[in-house]
Amino acid sequence: MRPSVLCILFFSFFLCVSAAHAAGPDCVVCHEALTKEKVVHPALQMGCTSCHTAVDAAEVPHKMTNKVPMGLSAEQPELCFGCHDKMRLKKKVVHAAVGMGCTSCHNPHSSKNAKLLKAELPDLCYTCHDKKKFTGKTVHAPVGIGLCTSCHSPHQSDNEKLLVSVPPGLCYTCHDKSAFTKKNVHPPVAAGLCLDCHAPHASEQMALLRKDPPFVCLDCHANVRKVPHAVAGFQSYGHPLGIAKKNKKYLEDPARPGKRFYCGSCHNPHSSDSSGLFRYDARTPMDICSACHKM
Ligand code: HEC
Ligand code: HEC
Ligand code: HEC
Ligand code: HEC
Ligand code: HEC
Ligand code: HEC
Ligand code: HEC
Ligand code: HEC
């Protein structure tokens, strides 16, 4: 019993393969170039007619025996779902590009790029998305090297903006969580609002900030500018805050050469083991002064 079942299985496999080959060479005689790139769609082994069911190869130009362009068995994406059932679009957010056809990104035959992509990332994305939005003085490292899919699903997702997961979890896949979870956590960080302060792709500011550094902070802490800050006792106008005067160069942070002096020179914007979110160990506020002033 067992050997004969095997025999039937083997025989039908053989039949399938030879049927595919019977349809294959017919088309490949004239269309060989389509199959020649490095990465070949495994569907080609199943024969050109696994997709092009309605091409009459006997005549050139071909007569198409159905109304679907290229004599295909179905329109996209249905054509592709025929074999890629798991890709069916069931999630909340579907990339509008998929509606433009799977072949807006994939070559259905063969390609020089992995996953049959028509171009490498990020260039593929820039065929539809304006590259300018992904460039600036500061570019997020994964964006610069085209790792768009480390944050976005190219097809569909249950998260807005096709994100593979949402901040802050998304960010912690690459950034060490311990820097954001010290004893005192800045409330917007605790709430996962990384994007209130940072742009995800690129920015004209340091550290991908959305605005000129002190103003990122002053958006929520307008009061700091109104009352003398940090040194109220002996300075009526308080400590400089790093707000640049027109046409003047920024102050440099004495404790971090090369970096700009601003709120973040004294406070850690994310979290700190000290009260007051201080960047440096401090039991009292005055302890931090010595990080920059010899006293
Ligand atoms: C005798 C040579 C020859 C054979 C065999 C052949 N084709 Fe073609 N095919 C052509 C030529 C020539 C064209 C028109 C020029 C072009 O678009 O490349 C063409 C065009 C096509 C097109 C594009 C039609 C369009 O509207 O733009 C498809 C799809 C196609 N062939 C599929 C097939 C399939 C599938 C087979 C096998 C079942 C096949 N061809 C067999 C020569 C051939
Ligand atoms: C997985 C499905 C699939 C298979 C298998 C397939 N094709 Fe296609 N083919 C397509 C789709 C989809 C298009 C339309 C491409 C587009 O819209 O950009 C197409 C377009 C074409 C075209 C015309 C445009 C072009 O891309 O040059 C030719 C010619 C063609 N196919 C020939 C073939 C031949 C020959 C085979 C077998 C070696 C084959 N196809 C196998 C899906 C397939
Ligand atoms: C006749 C069956 C069939 C059809 C129709 C089909 N595919 Fe495939 N495809 C396969 C098989 C088999 C594989 C290899 C196993 C897998 O990855 O699922 C594959 C793999 C792929 C891959 C991964 C390739 C790689 O190198 O990892 C992509 C991308 C792909 N298909 C895109 C498409 C697109 C786009 C369409 C519609 C234009 C399509 N497929 C239609 C059978 C098919
Ligand atoms: C916006 C461009 C784009 C569109 C449109 C698109 N894909 Fe993809 N697809 C990709 C990229 C990019 C990858 C590689 C993902 C990766 O490497 O993480 C991919 C991977 C795949 C794979 C390989 C699966 C895997 O996880 O490796 C398959 C199969 C596939 N796509 C099928 C399809 C089908 C079917 C459609 C239409 C319903 C489609 N794609 C539409 C960009 C696209
Ligand atoms: C064929 C054109 C096309 C390609 C290629 C393409 N996209 Fe899109 N994408 C669109 C369109 C159209 C929209 C909807 C309008 C918009 O937001 O610009 C969109 C929207 C998006 C969105 C926002 C989704 C939302 O729900 O708001 C993200 C994220 C995205 N694309 C990422 C990518 C990535 C990453 C790539 C490269 C892997 C890519 N796109 C390639 C056409 C494309
Ligand atoms: C580090 C993660 C990350 C990487 C890498 C990344 N993105 Fe995004 N992208 C995001 C986040 C987060 C958003 C949502 C921004 C928001 O809601 O303000 C987004 C939004 C988008 C949007 C929607 C635009 C809008 O303003 O609504 C597009 C399009 C997009 N990304 C394309 C890309 C492309 C193309 C690449 C690769 C060049 C890429 N992304 C790389 C995280 C990333
Ligand atoms: C209140 C605004 C704000 C929020 C919210 C915020 N950041 Fe920052 N982030 C900054 C500022 C300001 C800097 C620049 C620090 C400096 O001066 O070196 C920075 C710097 C960074 C850096 C560069 C390395 C470092 O630590 O200096 C990373 C990575 C970073 N942030 C990730 C995140 C992540 C992930 C989140 C969410 C969990 C987040 N940020 C939330 C303001 C913020
Ligand atoms: C795929 C990995 C990856 C993900 C996901 C990721 N980052 Fe990054 N990010 C990096 C790398 C790599 C660098 C450069 C090295 C560094 O500073 O750690 C970087 C640098 C940064 C910087 C400093 C940029 C500069 O030039 O000063 C900020 C700010 C930042 N990331 C914020 C975020 C935020 C916010 C998220 C979540 C929305 C996020 N990152 C998600 C990989 C990632």
Ligand code: HEC
């Ligand atoms: C999205 C709003 C928001 C932004 C932007 C923001 N903060 Fe805060 N911050 C808060 C909230 C809410 C609190 C808690 C209530 C309070 O003290 O005002 C807080 C508290 C603080 C505290 C007091 C912590 C303590 O334990 O006493 C400091 C210091 C601080 N923020 C510094 C900054 C700095 C520096 C920036 C810019 C890098 C900044 N904040 C940007 C919302 C914000």
Ligand code: HEC
């Ligand atoms: C020279 C160091 C220094 C700079 C620069 C600085 N701070 Fe402070 N900040 C302090 C000290 C010291 C305290 C007092 C903490 C205490 O008394 O507990 C403080 C307290 C705070 C507090 C909590 C109490 C309050 O006043 O609301 C916030 C919020 C704050 N700073 C935000 C900011 C912002 C926003 C900026 C930039 C516009 C900034 N700081 C610039 C040193 C500094």
Ligand code: HEC
């Ligand atoms: C991260 C570095 C840093 C820390 C910490 C710091 N300062 Fe300063 N301080 C500066 C810089 C930069 C200036 C401006 C120097 C200039 O104008 O050239 C300054 C200026 C001053 C001035 C002169 C003000 C003026 O208008 O010229 C006083 C007074 C002062 N700081 C006191 C303090 C006290 C008190 C502390 C502790 C609460 C402190 N500083 C913490 C960097 C720092």
